[in-house]
Structures are given as C-alpha cells and as structure tokens.
Amino acid sequence: MVAGPGARPGGALTEGASGSAPSTESSGGPGGSPLLELSNVEVTYSGVILVLKGINIIVPERGCVALLGPNGAGKSTTLKAVSGVLKTEEGLVSAGQVRFAGERIDTLAAERTVRRGILHVMEGRKVLEHMTVEQNLVAGGHLQRSRDAKESLELTYEYFPRLADLRGRTSGYLSGGEQQMLVIGRALMARPKLMMIDEPSLGLAPLMVEEIFSILHRLRQEDLALVIVEQNTAAALALADYGYVLDNGRIVLDGTAESLRSNEDIREFYLGLGATGERKSFRDIKHYRRRKRWLG
C-alpha cells in the first residue's frame, strides 16, 4: 500500500471510452489493461435458477467500476461469481469465463481467490461479531507475514482512526457505520489487488455515507482496483470511472461514469433522479416501455 495524495499515475481508465454515449451493445468496456475480465458469464443457482445471463465486465488495473441496477438484478451474484463465494450458496458459473490477471478463476473456491488478491466485502456488514475490532483486523491479515501484517494494521488504523479508538470493542456491538468501516478495513488488511464492495451505504445515515465514500476516494490512490455495488448511484458514479447497469441478469447499459451521470434516461429510470436531481420512485416510471426503447 503506497498511499500518497494524487500519486495515481495515468488513471488507466476512461481515455478510450470517454464521451461515447451509453449503448446497449457492449461498448468494449473501459480501456486499460484488464485485471478482471468476465466474459459471457452465466450463473446458475441450485442447478436450475439462471440468474446471470451472459455478462461481460472489465475492470482495469487500479480502475474503479460501479455495478448499478435494481434489486434482484444480479449485482451481488456477479461479485460472488468472481470471489467464489457463490460456491458456498449452491451457485455455479455455468458458462463463460472469469479471468483475473490473465488466469481463469471461475472454478476456484473463495479461500483460493483471496490468495490471488481478490477481497469481497460482502453485503450486510459481516463482522466477526464476538471478536474485538482488532482481532477482526488481525485475522484479516492472516495471510501476510507478521511484520507486514503489523504494518497493514497501522495503515488501516490510519485510514480508519475511529477503528483505532474502538480496537478493544466487541465488533457485534459497533454501529452500522463502524461495522462497515471494519469490514472494509479487514479486507484491506489482506492487501488486495482487487476489492469488491457490496452496498457499503446500505442503511447508513447520510453523514456516515459521506465518511465511508471519502475513505473509498482515498483508497483509489492505493495500488488496487475497486468494484462497487451501490444503490446510492450518485455517490458510486462520483467514485467510479466506469459503470455497468444490470437488470434481470443482463447488462443493459455501460459507459464512463461521466456519461452515465449525465444521461437523461438513466438518471430517470435507473438512477431514480429527475432532471432537477431529486429522487423519484421506480414506480413512477413506465418500466417496460423504457427498457424496450433501450433494447430495441
């Protein structure tokens, strides 16, 4: 972890794709050498329930990609397919490939992908409830040499000073925001090459959301790539360079974060933002007609 404000050389992303209007056919994804590559990935649960229906996603080295879309679209499933957590839920990558740093990883168990440098911060703030904050973090660094782990611990506390104050506390009793910091910190302890975070803002007060996202912005200066799944699309697109919108197991839209932010249709339909920026409910929107227009 080499932190350093503004020290992010040649932010791998966006050069190629910037300005291109979002379209339904895959526009080739973000530029830059790919760290993670999903090609035509299908995921089946319990052998019968087809949840991902052939998706293509590229995450460049040191890039940040946002996955957006309504509930049940398959965002979490996508992350699980990459990390291998899928296999603990009777899920399977039934077609297509997941490649990480050039190698296929779709058959690896979750415990193996971690060793490759993929850390999945799962939905729901999965702290180790009965362990202290520090034990959570130390356990997160269990694959490091102990000297490196010590260094990582200091760095993590630097990122999350609040965790340093709470180090002796039983993590099950922390507030939601503190728990979210803890799970991100715990993933950081493993010094990942790719961190995938599922809905970090879920159920948190606006101020806490801001705090978490400001830390994620700082994390972008580290030598790692990020994938973020978020309902708070404005925050996610402010962080990411590139975004994919999933619906019903397919990618219906992708483009640079900038282009997604400014696209009227997306603002209205997927991001629930009216032209003036206020939130609308999905119910207000004529779902099918709009989607047809995109797919057609």
Place this chain on the structure above:
Amino acid sequence: MIQLIEYALNGALLGLLYALIAMGFVVIYRASKVFNFAQGELVVVGAFLVWFFTLDLGLPLYVGFALALIGAAIFGLIIEPLLFRRLVGQSTFSMVMVTIGLLILLRGLVLVIFGPSVRPFPDLISTAPITFGDITLNRGLAYGGIFTILLAIGVSLYFSRTRPGLRMTVVAEDHQIAQSMGISVRRSIAYAWGMGMVLSTLGAVFYLNGKSVTFLVAEIGFAALPVALLAGLESVGGLIPAGIIVGVAQGLAAGYIDPVVGGSFSAVFPYLVMVIILFLRPSGLFGWRIVERV
C-alpha cells in the same frame, strides 16, 4: 466441616476432569458446529492408544505416552477428510448423525481390535493419594485439575492471540466469512478434530491413572456434556468454572444426598444443574450470546 471440604474438593477435581474432556468437545463444536456424540469414544480410543504404546509395546512410559499423543493427533486429523468432507454444505443435523455413526464405528473397532476385556492402564502419575491433614485427594485427578486450568488458559490464548488460533475462531464465528477471508474451513475442522483427540487422550491419562480401561470408559463423554453446555459450547475458559460448579454439586450430592435416598442420585445431579442453569441462561454461562443491538 472437614468432610464437607473433602466432598467439595474431590467434586471440584472430578469437575475439572469433565472440563478437560468437555474441552475436546468444545474445540470440535466451535469449528464445525457439530455436536459430537462420539466424545466418549474418543477418550476410549485415546486410552487404548496409550495402553498400546506403553504396556502392550513395552516402550518406556513417557516415550509411549508421547507416541500415543502423536497417534491420537493423526487419528483425529483423518476424521474430517474421511467422514465429513463429503458432507460440506449438508445440514448440521446430518453431520451430527455422522458423529453417532462414528460412535458406533469406534465402539465396534475397539471391541474388534482390543476385545471386551479389561486392560490395565499405565500409571503416569503416582497412585498414592495426596493428604492434607484429614483430607485425601486422588493424585491423578489433582494433577489433572491443575493441568486442566493451565491448559484452558493456554488454549484460550491460542484462540484469541495466535494466528492459527484466530483462524479457528473465525471459522467458529461463520464459515462463509471465514472462506471470504481466505481461511480453509475444512482444514480448521480437521485441526479441531486433531486437537479434540489429543485433549481426549490427556483426559484419559488423568482419569484412568490407577484404574483400568474398557470400552465402558466412554461414559465419561456423556458425564462431561453438562459442563460443555454450561460453559456455553464456544467458551474454553468457561469450562473451568462450569466444571467446578458441576463437580462440586455432584460431590456434595454424593456425600449428603446419596446416603439419604439410598441410591446414586449424584450421577444425575450434573444434568439437573445443567437443566436449571440453561433454563435461566440458554447460551450457558460464558457462551456466545446472539448479539442484539438496540
């Protein structure tokens, strides 16, 4: 008064023996969430390993004992790959059924290999009782009690301070989280069975010092159960107070109630204590309570 102290002390020592055997149970439960009904059989297998390497092979006592511990660890380590690996993702219920299968299997194996006859057990500790004035204590149990207290502290520190121990604690918390952190759940469960087997063998050594060994020794597994439940299934440190509570209660019942009712009421007393305490505190005295935040 002296008698009261003697009953209580001997009870406490017996309770600490239960705690040692319950420790094997708890270590396995933590990792696998499997309620191991074969705990008593593990003690029997450990006892026979000690007998085999010392008296049967005629090796020097401590050499044989060390080999028995190594054999026990290996025996424990192969239980997971042999019996549980294929059950990954199956319900806890089916895994518990497997432990009942293991119980029957081990009992059968012990009978086939060693037969039903009574074997002498080697005395690793002098059998002369310890006496303080008018109080007499079983030396094996006394040493065992002190050893168990130290061991409980050591094992607790192992689970909370060392890396391999922390890994096992993460597995105890949640298998999916453990995997998402790069921890092999299966390996942790295998280690837990290995540890459980070593602990059971140590229990056999203190329990059977000055006694003999048959397959009936397995009953100690069920006697230790109330201590594990009382401690709260996840807590190694909690086994010490839980063992002492159960043991003292049983010792006093044996001293004062048994003569009156004319039977061995004291044998069911631990279960009675357990039911009462669990009624008041379902997660035991020191177990992991479900975290509820308001």
